[in-house]
Amino acid sequence: MFFYIIKRILQVIPVIIGVTLILFLLMYVIPEDPARLILQKGATEEALQNLRVKMGIDKPLYVQYWRYMTQLAKGDLGTSYRYRRPVDSILADHYPNSIKLAIAAILIEIIIGLVAGIISAVKKYSFWDILVTVSTTLAVCIPVFWLGMMMQVVFGLKLGWLPMSGMGDGSLRYYILPAVTLASVSTAFVARMTRSSMLEVMSNDYITTAYAKGLSQFKVIGKHALKNALIPVVTLIGLDLGALMGGAILTETVFSWPGVGRTIYLAILQRDAPVVIGGTLVLVLIFVFINLIVDVTYAWLDPRIRYEKKEVNV
Amino acid sequence: MKINRRIAMLIVVAIIVTLVGTIFAGCKGAVEKAVTEAIEEAVEEVEEAVEAEEEAPAEEVAEEEAPAEEAAGGVFRIYIHEPVTLDPANCYESEGIQVARQVFDVLVKYDIETLETVPAVAESWDISDDGLVYTFYLKKGVTFHSGREVVAGDFAYAWTRLTLAETASYLAYHAAPIVGYDECQEGTADTLTGVKALDDYTLEVTLQYPFADFIKTLGHVCFFPVAKEDVDEYGDLYAEHINGNGAFKFVEWKHDQYINLVRNDDYWGENAKLDEVEYKIFADEDTAFLEFKAGNLEYTAIPQGKVNATVEDADLGGLVIMKPQLAIYYFAMNVQNPPFKDNLALREAVNYAIDRQNICDVINEGVSVPATGFVPPGIPGFQEGAMKYTYDPEIAKQKLEEAGYPGGEGLEPIKFGINVGSGHEMIAEAMQADLKDIGIDIEIIGMEWGTALEAFQNGEISFFRLGWGADYPIMDNFLYPLFHSESSDNYSGYVNLEVDELLVEARKTADDDEREAKYREIEKIILDDAAFALVYFYGIRRIVQPYVKGFALSNMENYDLSKVWLEK
Numbered sequence: 001m002f003f004y005i006i007k008r009i010l011q012v013i014p015v016i017i018g019v020t021l022i023l024f025l026l027m028y029v030i031p032e033d034p035a036r037l038i039l040q041k042g043a044t045e046e047a048l049q050n051l052r053v054k055m056g057i058d059k060p061l062y063v064q065y066w067r068y069m070t071q072l073a074k075g076d077l078g079t080s081y082r083y084r085r086p087v088d089s090i091l092a093d094h095y096p097n098s099i100k101l102a103i104a105a106i107l108i109e110i111i112i113g114l115v116a117g118i119i120s121a122v123k124k125y126s127f128w129d130i131l132v133t134v135s136t137t138l139a140v141c142i143p144v145f146w147l148g149m150m151m152q153v154v155f156g157l158k159l160g161w162l163p164m165s166g167m168g169d170g171s172l173r174y175y176i177l178p179a180v181t182l183a184s185v186s187t188a189f190v191a192r193m194t195r196s197s198m199l200e201v202m203s204n205d206y207i208t209t210a211y212a213k214g215l216s217q218f219k220v221i222g223k224h225a226l227k228n229a230l231i232p233v234v235t236l237i238g239l240d241l242g243a244l245m246g247g248a249i250l251t252e253t254v255f256s257w258p259g260v261g262r263t264i265y266l267a268i269l270q271r272d273a274p275v276v277i278g279g280t281l282v283l284v285l286i287f288v289f290i291n292l293i294v295d296v297t298y299a300w301l302d303p304r305i306r307y308e309k310k311e312v313n314v
Numbered sequence: 315m316k317i318n319r320r321i322a323m324l325i326v327v328a329i330i331v332t333l334v335g336t337i338f339a340g341c342k343g344a345v346e347k348a349v350t351e352a353i354e355e356a357v358e359e360v361e362e363a364v365e366a367e368e369e370a371p372a373e374e375v376a377e378e379e380a381p382a383e384e385a386a387g388g389v390f391r392i393y394i395h396e397p398v399t400l401d402p403a404n405c406y407e408s409e410g411i412q413v414a415r416q417v418f419d420v421l422v423k424y425d426i427e428t429l430e431t432v433p434a435v436a437e438s439w440d441i442s443d444d445g446l447v448y449t450f451y452l453k454k455g456v457t458f459h460s461g462r463e464v465v466a467g468d469f470a471y472a473w474t475r476l477t478l479a480e481t482a483s484y485l486a487y488h489a490a491p492i493v494g495y496d497e498c499q500e501g502t503a504d505t506l507t508g509v510k511a512l513d514d515y516t517l518e519v520t521l522q523y524p525f526a527d528f529i530k531t532l533g534h535v536c537f538f539p540v541a542k543e544d545v546d547e548y549g550d551l552y553a554e555h556i557n558g559n560g561a562f563k564f565v566e567w568k569h570d571q572y573i574n575l576v577r578n579d580d581y582w583g584e585n586a587k588l589d590e591v592e593y594k595i596f597a598d599e600d601t602a603f604l605e606f607k608a609g610n611l612e613y614t615a616i617p618q619g620k621v622n623a624t625v626e627d628a629d630l631g632g633l634v635i636m637k638p639q640l641a642i643y644y645f646a647m648n649v650q651n652p653p654f655k656d657n658l659a660l661r662e663a664v665n666y667a668i669d670r671q672n673i674c675d676v677i678n679e680g681v682s683v684p685a686t687g688f689v690p691p692g693i694p695g696f697q698e699g700a701m702k703y704t705y706d707p708e709i710a711k712q713k714l715e716e717a718g719y720p721g722g723e724g725l726e727p728i729k730f731g732i733n734v735g736s737g738h739e740m741i742a743e744a745m746q747a748d749l750k751d752i753g754i755d756i757e758i759i760g761m762e763w764g765t766a767l768e769a770f771q772n773g774e775i776s777f778f779r780l781g782w783g784a785d786y787p788i789m790d791n792f793l794y795p796l797f798h799s800e801s802s803d804n805y806s807g808y809v810n811l812e813v814d815e816l817l818v819e820a821r822k823t824a825d826d827d828e829r830e831a832k833y834r835e836i837e838k839i840i841l842d843d844a845a846f847a848l849v850y851f852y853g854i855r856r857i858v859q860p861y862v863k864g865f866a867l868s869n870m871e872n873y874d875l876s877k878v879w880l881e882k
Contacts, residue, residue, distance in 0.1 A: 047486070047499045050479045079550065082398055086550060093569040152601070157608050164608065165601045166594070167571060256596040258570030 008292050012285065019284050020072070020277060024065050027273040034081050034273065068277075077281075078274035082267070087278040090263065095282060097167065098259035101251075102244035104179035105186070109237060113187040117194025117233075121202065122221060132195070136188035148181040148254035165256040178255040182248050186240045193236055197229040230301055238294030242287040388880035389590040390862070393602035393614035396570050396595050401553040402538035403476045406484045408871060411535050413573055413593055416875050417459075417558035418538040419582075421450055421469070421517075422529060426868045429692060429787040431530045435464065435539070435559070435582075436517075445524030445824060450517040456582040459563040464539050466511035472540035474498065474506040485536040487802070488785065491528060493520045524822040526829055527788045534786055561586045561876035570595050586876035587864075603857075612862050612880070616855040618737070621679035624857065633857050638683050640690050640784035640869045641852040642792070645730075645745075646806035649845045651773035653725060660725075661844035663713035665703035667752045668745055672705075674850050677740050681853035688792045688837055690851040692869035695789045695830030701841050701848060710752045722753025731775035734760040738779055741849065767805055780805060783852070784870060789833035793817060797840055808845055 035051040052058040056067055071078065077087035120132040155177060156164030168174045201207065202225050210220045252259040260279060267275035397410035405414050421436035436450040456464045477486045477498035489495050493508030508520040521528060531537075541557055548555045556564045561583065562575035573593040577586045596602040599617040606614040607630075616624050616634065624630050647654040647661050654661055670684035683691075687700025711721070719725040730746070732738040742758045749756055759766075759775060770778040785791050794817050795803040797810070813836055820832035840846075858865055861882040867873050 047479060047482075050499075050501050051482050054480065054482070084399060084401075084404065084550065085553070089551070090569070149600075152604055157604055160608075164604055164610075165596065253597045254601060256570075256598065256601050258568075258595075262597055263570070 005292065005296070008288075008295075012288050015284060015288060016072075016281065017069075019281060020069065021065070023273075023277045023280055024061070024068065027271070027276060034271070072281075077278035080267075080272055080275045082270050082272045082275075087274045090275060091260065091279055091282055094258060094260040094263045095245075097257065098248075098252075098261060099245050101175065101178055101182060101248075101257060101259060102241060104175045105183040105244055106237065106241050108179055108183040109187045109190050109240065112183075113190025114194055114233070116187075116191040118198060118221065118226065120191065121195045121198035121229075122217075124199065129195075132191055136191050139184045139188035142184070144181055144184065144248075145250045145254050147184055148177070148251060151177050151181060152254070167258060178251050178257050181254070182244065182251045186236075186244075189240075190233060190236060193233050194229065197232050198225060201225045201229040227301055231298060234294055234297050234301065238290055238297075242283075242290045245286050245290075246283045386587045386879065387589050388587075388882075389592055390588050390613070390875060390878060390880070391592045391594055391611045393596055393599075393606070393611055394573075394593045395597075397573075399553040400556050400564070400567065400573075402472065402535050402540060402556075403481055403483045404485060404553075405535045412871070412873070413575075414535050414538065414556070414558075415560070415872060416562045416575055416591060417556055417560045417564050418535075419456070419558070419560045420534075420537050420539070421452075421532050424533045424787060424868065424870065424872065426866045426872060426874055429694070429868060429870070431533060434533075439529065445526065445822065446521050448519045448521070448528065449512075450519070452515040452517065453582060454515060456559055457580060458539075458541050458557050458559050459578060460541065460544075460557050461580075462541065463514075464559045465514040466517040467514070468539040468541055469517050469537070470506070470509045470511045471542045472538060473509050474504075475540060475545065476536050477506050478504065483536070485534075488531060488534050488536050491521045491523065491525045493522050495522070523818075524824075526821060526824050526826075527786075527790050530788050531786045531791075561874075562591055570597070581876070584876070587879040588875060591875055606857060606859075609859075611859075613856065613858045613865070616857050618855075619679070621681055621855050630857065633860060635854065635856040635858060635867055636681060637854050637867070637869060638691055639852040639854050639871065640692055640787060641782065642685055642688060642690060643682070643741075643779075643781050643849045643852060644685065644688075645847040645849065646770070646778050646780050646808075647845055647847065648770060648773060648776045648778070648807075649843075650807060651776060653728065654776055654845075657717050658844055659713045660717035660719065662703065663710045663717055663752065664749065664754065664847050665701075665844055666706045666710035666713060667748050667754070668847055668849065669705045669748050670849055672748075673741055673744050677737070677744060678850065678853070681855045682850040683853065685848035685850050687841060688796070688846075688848065689789050689833070690784070690792070690869075693784065693787050693789055693792070694826075695833060697834045697837065700834070700837050703841075703844075707748075707752055714752055714754065719753070722755065725754060727755040727757045728777055729775040730756045730758050730777040731761055731766040731769055732758060732779045733762060733766050742779070745847075745849075770805070771807060778806070781852075787870065789830060789837070790817075790821065793833055793836055793840070794821070797836075806845065808840070808843075810839065810843060813839055 033048070033052075034055060034057055035048045049058075056064060059067075068078065075088075077091070079086055080090055083090060116132045116136070120129040123129055152164045155162045162176055163174050164177070166174065198221075202221075207220060207225055210224050211217075215224075246261060246264075248259065249261045249265045251257060252262045260283075264276060264279040264283075266272075267279065392412075394409045394412065397405075397413060398407055399405060400410050400414055400417075402414055402418060405411050419434045421434060421439075422431045423434040424430070425432050435453055435456055437453045438451050440449045441447070450466075452464070452466055454463075458464055458468075473489055473492070475481055476483050477489050477492075477495050479499055479501040486495075486499060489506070492506060494503060494506045495508070497503035498506050508522075510518045510520075512518050519528075525531075539559060544555060544557045545552050554567050558564065559582070561578055561581050563578045565574040565576055567573045572595055575591040575593075577589055579585060594602070594605070594611065596605075599615050600620075602611060602614045603617050603620065605611045621634075621636075625634055625636075647664065649655055649661075674680060674682045674684055685701065687697060689696050689700070691698075714720065714722060730742060732742050739758070739760065746756050746758060756777065761769065766775065766778060769775045782792065782796060795801050796806075797804060797808050797813055798817050799809040799811070799814050816832060816836045816839070820829055820836065823829040823832055854867065854869075854871055856867065861880055863879050863881050864877045865873060866877070
């Protein structure tokens with residue numbers, strides 16, 4: 001397992017090269033002059049040219065790329081064209097907020113999604129099953145921004161129970177509305193996935209055997225069925241966690257959450273290449289890391305999954 | 315079990331009906347209406363409740379202590395977007411400017427009501443006979459928030475920093491009239507030679523050419539004094555540690571969350587009454603508006619599309635601030651290429667065909683006002699009805715005939731470039747319909763600003779959207795940058811040598827009235843060339859809580875929070 005993890009970490013290097021190369025090409029192919037973005041109004045041609053030289057964007061693309069990569073190796077993500085601040089400081093301001101919100105949303109997803117899915121599988125075709133089926137359909141259908149706005153009006157403005165926007169002092173109450181909004185669609189998916197996966201597992205012979213042995217329903221479901229049914233669910237949650245950590249533009253906009261999604265989105269609109277590339281790069285690293293955790297979790301959930309050659313050969 | 319099933323079925327049916335209803339309603343745009351209604355209803359209820367709650371304790375307070383006139387204290391909370399920067403050398407958008415104006419004071423400032431230029435850090439000044447040398451005498455005892463006195467050298471440093479190539483300032487061009495500007499921009503000098511601190515309280519500025527309005531440009535944010543030691547200490551992160559000399563001290567900028575200021579008790583002028591100012595950063599105007607309704611903001615913008623409803627609202631209507639802004643929205647016609655080249659009648663036809671009032675009333679909800687010239691009302695020297703073109707489809711049709719295209723016959727569809735977003739599409743479509751009425755077909759092409767500009771300059775498109783906001787409240791600012799053939803802001807490529815000459819002459823004219831008369835003449839000449847289709851002057855749509863007193867907003871959207879107090 002140790003070597004497997006090391007191998008996976010080393011695989012990040014070609015991923016970084018690939019991602020930066022593609023982003024570099026995309027950001028520089030568009031016909032927008034970064035010097036014009038910075039100077040705009042009233043800029044003389046000499047001033048623009050001076051700036052291009054200073055920024056190194058008068059050089060061929062491969063020179064620019066090499067320069068970026070050597071700086072990256074030193075841990076320097078460059079300076080934002082728009083904000084004139086180091087990109088790492090911009091990302092450090094926003095990534096933690098996105099990660100915190102993503103974790104809150106994932107917790108809701110796991111707790112509500114899993115419980116609803118299990119109940120609905122175990123009590124197949126009961127009232128609870130139908131309730132879960134219908135409410136998950138609803139959760140998938142309702143647009144996120146609409147749900148967010150309605151919750152703001154009801155729980156913030158009308159009832160005054162919860163803050164409507166921002167992070168405030170960072171206390172838990174500020175997380176509730178955005179996290180529920182953010183988790184709504186995924187919670188529904190997790191519930192549905194858990195249900196179908198559980199139903200499939202529960203039709204297996206070993207479950208019948210477990211019941212025949214006289215085990216309690218709690219034990220059969222908790223120990224034998226759930227653990228096997230969780231593999232696809234873990235994959236889903238893992239992917240979702242990665243996606244949520246990249247920020248959620250709609251939720252962040254509606255709730256004015258200072259996350260990274262909107263920051264990168266605005267940077268794309270404003271052609272702020274260093275922020276786009278730096279932000280995406282960090283996101284890719286997070287994704288790779290979460291995938292690694294998911295793969296390791298597989299091995300724990302299903303002992304038949306082994307990653308090291310030696311064990312596979314046995 | 316059976317009962318359970320039935321209940322379940324009933325619930326399911328109810329949910330499905332709601333869901334289907336929502337989907338269908340959504341198709342007709344009724345969801346938005348429903349949401350708006352729900353929001354309004356909720357707001358009304360909450361406001362009623364809040365009022366009911368507040369009325370009782372207010373009386374109790376009144377009994378305990380009489381409300382003091384201009385009571386001190388309190389926190390003023392304002393909605394803004396995340397500013398790009400707070401560094402005066404680069405503060406080019408309204409968000410950063412409104413914060414910086416509370417933190418810094420410059421040599422002169424603009425009176426909020428009249429927009430007249432009044433002394434601030436400069437006590438007085440002399441101007442040499444040739445109009446080239448300005449000597450400013452600074453007030454003594456004005457200090458930075460760090461405690462150090464503001465001296466003439468701080469201005470010399472800030473202005474040099476503004477113009478140096480390495481600063482890459484978006485605002486450097488404001489210092490263009492000063493001697494040494496070109497060398498600093500080209501990177502061949504490291505000092506702005508035209509600005510000298512003769513001693514701690516005397517600043518001498520030498521211009522490259524006489525510019526009678528120069529003093530009036532100095533209220534701009536980019537001329538704020540900057541302490542060199544702060545820039546040396548914080549470098550790239552200076553914007554997060556600004557140290558000004560204004561009525562409020564900068565405390566903290568938590569990105570995308572808030573910017574906090576506190577009262578400067580050592581202010582050189584009259585101390586502010588508010589204890590703190592909190593700029594709350596929102597990603598979305600609508601969310602900020604909800605917070606305003608919940609009483610969590612003192613001042614905010616009215617979201618686009620909600621202006622009429624707010625104005626008509628019994629409670630909110632009286633709190634609305636709507637006034638014209640010193641900014642113009644217009645379209646440039648490409649006079650270097652057909653069909654507009656050498657065809658004045660065609661350009662005039664376009665001008666007569668546009669129903670500006672309709673665009674202002676319907677699309678902009680009455681916030682903007684139809685343009686009557688390039689220079690907006692509020693700028694000293696503004697001339698009423700400078701532009702002769704009003705909405706008159708009949709004259710437009712005659713002009714089109716004169717242009718050689720009776721009823722539009724023989725005229726190819728004209729390519730019309732707009733930069734996508736910010737509602738330009740709706741205005742372009744309204745114009746498309748107006749022009750269609752007289753027989754002119756236009757093809758709207760959405761493109762990026764830079765691409766559109768290039769396409770216009772290459773002649774690929776014949777029509778192009780532009781906008782301009784005042785940097786300072788002078789006529790020159792709407793004419794020289796936009797129409798002098800050598801100005802880098804003359805995006806439309808308009809060239810009229812007579813206009814060039816007159817613009818330079820006007821800048822040299824020392825007498826205010828005489829100068830303004832010259833600018834009025836220039837404005838008329840440009841309008842007569844009909845190379846532009848002016849649409850409207852932008853408007854301000856803001857709202858402020860009833861307990862906020864002493865708050866005034868200028869046409870440049872400036873306000874002075876040192877004069878504000880809260881009566882609650």
